[in-house]
Amino acid sequence: MQRSLSFEIFRYAAIFTFLALSLVPTIWMISMAFKPIAEWQASGADLTWWPANPTLDNFRFIFGESGSDLIVALERTAGRPILASLLAASFGTLIAMTAGTAAAYGLSRFGAGGNLPLALIQLRIFPPMAVMIPVMIMWAFLGLIDSWYGLALIYGIVTMPFSFWLMKTFFDDMPREIEDAALVEGCSRWRVFLRITLPIMRPALASSALFVFILNWSDYLIALLLTTRDWVTIPVYMASLSSSMTGQLYGAKAALGLIAAVPPVIMGIAIQKQLVRGLTFGALKE
Amino acid sequence: MTEIVMRNLGKDFGGFTALADMDLTIGSGEFVALLGPSGCGKSTTMNMIAGMLDPTHGEIRFDGRMMNGVPMAKRGVGFVFQNYAIFTHMTVRDNLAYGLRARGVAKPEIARRVGDIADLLQLTPLLDRKAARLSVNILQRLAIGRSAVVEPAIFLLDEPLSNVDAAFRAVMRSELKALQRQFRQTMVYVTHDQLEAMTMADRIAVMDHGKLLQVGTPLEVYNHPVDTFVARFIGAPGMNLLAGRVTSADTGLTVDLGAAGHCPIQAGQGGEVLFGFRPEEVHPDPKGPMEMTVTTVERIGARTILHLAAGSHAAKVVLDSETAVPDQGEAFRFSVSPGAVRLFDPQTERAL
Numbered sequence: 001m002q003r004s005l006s007f008e009i010f011r012y013a014a015i016f017t018f019l020a021l022s023l024v025p026t027i028w029m030i031s032m033a034f035k036p037i038a039e040w041q042a043s044g045a046d047l048t049w050w051p052a053n054p055t056l057d058n059f060r061f062i063f064g065e066s067g068s069d070l071i072v073a074l075e076r077t078a079g080r081p082i083l084a085s086l087l088a089a090s091f092g093t094l095i096a097m098t099a100g101t102a103a104a105y106g107l108s109r110f111g112a113g114g115n116l117p118l119a120l121i122q123l124r125i126f127p128p129m130a131v132m133i134p135v136m137i138m139w140a141f142l143g144l145i146d147s148w149y150g151l152a153l154i155y156g157i158v159t160m161p162f163s164f165w166l167m168k169t170f171f172d173d174m175p176r177e178i179e180d181a182a183l184v185e186g187c188s189r190w191r192v193f194l195r196i197t198l199p200i201m202r203p204a205l206a207s208s209a210l211f212v213f214i215l216n217w218s219d220y221l222i223a224l225l226l227t228t229r230d231w232v233t234i235p236v237y238m239a240s241l242s243s244s245m246t247g248q249l250y251g252a253k254a255a256l257g258l259i260a261a262v263p264p265v266i267m268g269i270a271i272q273k274q275l276v277r278g279l280t281f282g283a284l285k286e
Numbered sequence: 287m288t289e290i291v292m293r294n295l296g297k298d299f300g301g302f303t304a305l306a307d308m309d310l311t312i313g314s315g316e317f318v319a320l321l322g323p324s325g326c327g328k329s330t331t332m333n334m335i336a337g338m339l340d341p342t343h344g345e346i347r348f349d350g351r352m353m354n355g356v357p358m359a360k361r362g363v364g365f366v367f368q369n370y371a372i373f374t375h376m377t378v379r380d381n382l383a384y385g386l387r388a389r390g391v392a393k394p395e396i397a398r399r400v401g402d403i404a405d406l407l408q409l410t411p412l413l414d415r416k417a418a419r420l421s422v423n424i425l426q427r428l429a430i431g432r433s434a435v436v437e438p439a440i441f442l443l444d445e446p447l448s449n450v451d452a453a454f455r456a457v458m459r460s461e462l463k464a465l466q467r468q469f470r471q472t473m474v475y476v477t478h479d480q481l482e483a484m485t486m487a488d489r490i491a492v493m494d495h496g497k498l499l500q501v502g503t504p505l506e507v508y509n510h511p512v513d514t515f516v517a518r519f520i521g522a523p524g525m526n527l528l529a530g531r532v533t534s535a536d537t538g539l540t541v542d543l544g545a546a547g548h549c550p551i552q553a554g555q556g557g558e559v560l561f562g563f564r565p566e567e568v569h570p571d572p573k574g575p576m577e578m579t580v581t582t583v584e585r586i587g588a589r590t591i592l593h594l595a596a597g598s599h600a601a602k603v604v605l606d607s608e609t610a611v612p613d614q615g616e617a618f619r620f621s622v623s624p625g626a627v628r629l630f631d632p633q634t635e636r637a638l
Contacts, residue, residue, distance in 0.1 A: 175369055175371060177367040177368075177369055177371035178371040178372075178373065180336075180338055180358070180365070180367070180371065181365065181367060181371040181373075181432075182373070182384070182388075183357075183358050183359055184336060184337075184338075184358050184359070184361075184363060184364070184365045185359075185384060185385035185388045185389075185436070186359045186360070186362075186385070186388045186389055187359065187388045188359070191388075196373055199375040200373070200374060200375050202375070
């Protein structure tokens with residue numbers, strides 16, 4: 001196809017704009033994380049794209065080490081919130097994936113649950129705020145406030161509809177003949193599910209779990225309401241990184257943001273092969 | 287080796303009747319092809335034999351044992367699926383061993399039998415490959431091997447060759463037949479390809495719209511179709527059917543075909559008929575009583591297919607390539623020997 005020069009210019013301009021919009025904030029965060037205080041506090045013409053004197057001070061600071069130019073002392077360091085986020089998001093994902101996959105399989109194969117599954121997704125039309133105040137009262141009553149397991153439980157409940165609907169579409173797309181082939185050889189339903197269906201579904205499970213994990217990992221509202229001190233998560237902790245003397249601690253926030261980006265990126269890379277391969281099922285679609 | 291008896295077997299899906307009142311006995315060690323166009327009920331029948339579907343009415347017996355309600359895991363049938371349904375997360379070896387492991391066969395025995403079936407189907411060099419990356423032809427062999435390795439008494443194949451290429455299909459036709467001769471299983475083979483049914487099956491069951499139309503050896507259904515559907519469906523191309531009228535003259539009975547001429551027949555009653563003859567059973571004859579115009583000439587190597595028309599009649603004729611062939615637009619005179627003519631009732635479409 002012959003394309004005109006003006007079209008090509010437009011095309012590259014559009015690509016560049018899109019890239020800039022999506023990449024600049026990330027690049028800015030990375031740059032800021034390595035800037036000393038004088039550089040990230042600068043404004044106007046003094047701002048630079050890259051740190052002139054790169055330093056790890058921001059990282060040292062949020063983990064409570066001295067040697068930073070900052071004279072403020074942190075009440076709490078970042079270690080504990082990182083642990084809280086990892087525990088709550090991981091176990092929340094585990095709960096959501098276990099319940100969601102089982103429910104999706106039941107509905108997809110046996111029509112289990114009738115209209116209930118539809119109700120399940122309708123839960124999502126409520127703004128989370130509307131649901132969270134009662135949940136907060138319930139959690140307080142149950143003694144689950146400010147615990148990683150209390151947070152994991154509510155994460156599992158809130159993200160289960162996502163894992164359910166994702167897995168249901170994957171199960172619907174899987175040819176039934178693969179299971180029939182194992183059943184006809186004399187396998188029990190349960191064994192077929194564990195030995196045939198789940199292994200074949202590994203790419204689907206991996207991509208759904210990553211999606212659910214990122215939802216849980218980036219939650220701010222729920223953690224804000226359900227944690228107070230010991231088990232605040234990274235987003236809640238990050239919002240508290242300011243002081244009356246210096247205002248917002250942007251360098252520290254950028255450093256923490258960079259750390260927070262690591263787990264999802266590692267997971268993404270780890271399952272990339274599965275994501276790229278997609279679901280072929282080795283069977284032919286008619 | 288098991289005899290399958292289906293009596294009054296039927297299956298409805300909601301208001302749709304997929305199979306109506308099927309009566310068929312498949313003998314022990316027999317190779318029966320269920321043949322028909324898509325939607326004719328042949329796969330439904332097969333799935334009920336396997337136990338994947340429960341019949342709406344009627345019964346299925348294996349060697350006299352009632353099978354209704356018996357789950358498929360307990361029926362001891364082998365099933366080869368149209369889309370192969372290979373376990374892609376396993377190696378070829380694990381796929382082949384799957385049925386034996388599920389049955390709790392001892393390890394050395396599994397190794398021996400997997401080795402044997404792999405040799406037979408030429409899968410030995412691929413045993414440790416992941417099944418996800420195999421070609422369609424290999425997947426197809428693997429699917430057959432996975433079912434055959436447990437030596438099921440009943441072997442069910444659902445259009446196993448419809449996705450493979452034509453050359454490989456010809457190879458597999460003879461290999462499947464050889465496999466069945468070796469193991470002597472009762473084999474039920476679903477296909478819409480009449481050539482597969484004709485070349486492999488001991489008997490063919492022709493089906494259409496949920497009904498069993500005719501059961502017989504390949505030559506029986508070829509030579510004596512019970513109705514016009516079977517006549518058209520069997521053979522490539524199928525039987526020609528021209529509207530005509532039986533008249534009697536002093537020389538004997540003939541069918542008057544209007545613009546296409548006439549043809550003597552051996553027996554029949556006066557009145558409207560559908561005059562049927564196989565494209566292969568035409569004799570070019572400059573003095574023949576039938577004449578039609580050539581509309582298309584298809585040369586396919588050893589054979590030539592002439593498309594003919596006369597008035598509202600259309601017909602196809604197959605000639606060997608030695609025969610002189612008229613050009614497009616020319617007249618073609620021929621005769622059909624009275625013994626090769628089949629007559630059908632134009633109303634009921636049944637054979638007369």
